[in-house]
Amino acid sequence: MRIAEACKASIINYAKVYRTLGRPMNFICSLTCIPFKASVSCPICQGPLAALSDRRFAVCPRDGVVVNRAYEFRRYEHDYFEKEYKNQYGRTYTADRQSILERNLKRYELVKHLVSPATHAQVLEIGSAAGYFLKIMQDHGYSVHGWEISAAMAKYANARGLKTTQQDFLKGARQHLARKRKPYDIVAMFYVLEHLPEQAEVWQHLASLVRPGGYLLLALPSTAGPMFRFHRSGWYASHPSDHKIDYAPDSLRLTGKKFGFSSIATFSEGIHPHRFPLGRFRLFDRLYRKVLETAPLADTIFAVLRREG
Numbered sequence: 001m002r003i004a005e006a007c008k009a010s011i012i013n014y015a016k017v018y019r020t021l022g023r024p025m026n027f028i029c030s031l032t033c034i035p036f037k038a039s040v041s042c043p044i045c046q047g048p049l050a051a052l053s054d055r056r057f058a059v060c061p062r063d064g065v066v067v068n069r070a071y072e073f074r075r076y077e078h079d080y081f082e083k084e085y086k087n088q089y090g091r092t093y094t095a096d097r098q099s100i101l102e103r104n105l106k107r108y109e110l111v112k113h114l115v116s117p118a119t120h121a122q123v124l125e126i127g128s129a130a131g132y133f134l135k136i137m138q139d140h141g142y143s144v145h146g147w148e149i150s151a152a153m154a155k156y157a158n159a160r161g162l163k164t165t166q167q168d169f170l171k172g173a174r175q176h177l178a179r180k181r182k183p184y185d186i187v188a189m190f191y192v193l194e195h196l197p198e199q200a201e202v203w204q205h206l207a208s209l210v211r212p213g214g215y216l217l218l219a220l221p222s223t224a225g226p227m228f229r230f231h232r233s234g235w236y237a238s239h240p241s242d243h244k245i246d247y248a249p250d251s252l253r254l255t256g257k258k259f260g261f262s263s264i265a266t267f268s269e270g271i272h273p274h275r276f277p278l279g280r281f282r283l284f285d286r287l288y289r290k291v292l293e294t295a296p297l298a299d300t301i302f303a304v305l306r307r308e309g
């Protein structure tokens with residue numbers, strides 16, 4: 001089946017499965033919320049939040065995002081890739097190269113039909129790290145540019161012919177706006193959005209960085225996944241303190257809409273059937289695998305949004 005058709009089929013199936021499974025599960029999860037006036041407001045709509053059972057976390061009743069009220073700012077220098085990455089994912093960034101490459105190839109396969117490289121399409125990746133995604137895009141004819149906060153990673157990518165500027169997101173976005181530079185055809189941001197405390201400003205910048213009709217590609221953790229639904233105390237305990245916010249497909253769609261994006265498709269990234277009830281049994285493993293391949297109900301998601309206008 002061609003990718004475009006697969007995308008279309010996935011969207012239809014996603015809508016069906018998510019309506020059947022996702023919404024009731026969201027309702028059950030919402031019962032665990034205790035409404036209260038939190039001192040930290042929603043970073044998207046600035047409205048009051050409702051605390052979750054662990055009061056370090058709260059949910060916005062309007063857009064559905066989960067906010068980490070105990071968020072701690074962290075600098076992402078070279079040691080992030082060798083120490084912090086290992087703490088979070090069990091392997092160093094460079095040792096994880098093969099699985100990162102495979103994940104990026106999968107993302108490329110899902111989006112390659114959106115914008116043809118023959119139109120001299122420009123791709124920006126924010127938080128481009130060693131440039132694995134940019135390399136795939138460049139090899140397929142796209143013009144690529146990376147913004148990367150780690151000087152060591154930016155140097156590594158530039159040495160491999162991948163144009164990368166060492167800067168953080170807000171600095172790059174403000175400069176881009178001040179210098180009235182052209183927006184990009186595709187902007188990619190993988191596992192970065194959840195780290196940024198200035199969410200409303202970040203979304204405003206994303207809207208000006210993507211040309212009307214262009215695409216925003218996001219990979220990020222999701223509260224529609226089994227960890228948040230079925231292993232809540234484990235989710236609380238393992239939640240990185242430097243993640244400010246957690247989205248799910250619905251809250252991402254609502255937030256994107258607020259800032260001029262429409263949701264095109266959302267996919268499961270990490271396929272872990274064993275995290276679902278009875279998922280260690282072969283029959284359920286197969287069933288959950290099918291569900292995850294069809295609907296974005298994993299702990300991590302890949303989302304494609306289109307800039308309207």
Ligand SMILES: [Zn+2]
Nearest residue numbers: 042045060063
């Ligand atoms: Zn909100």
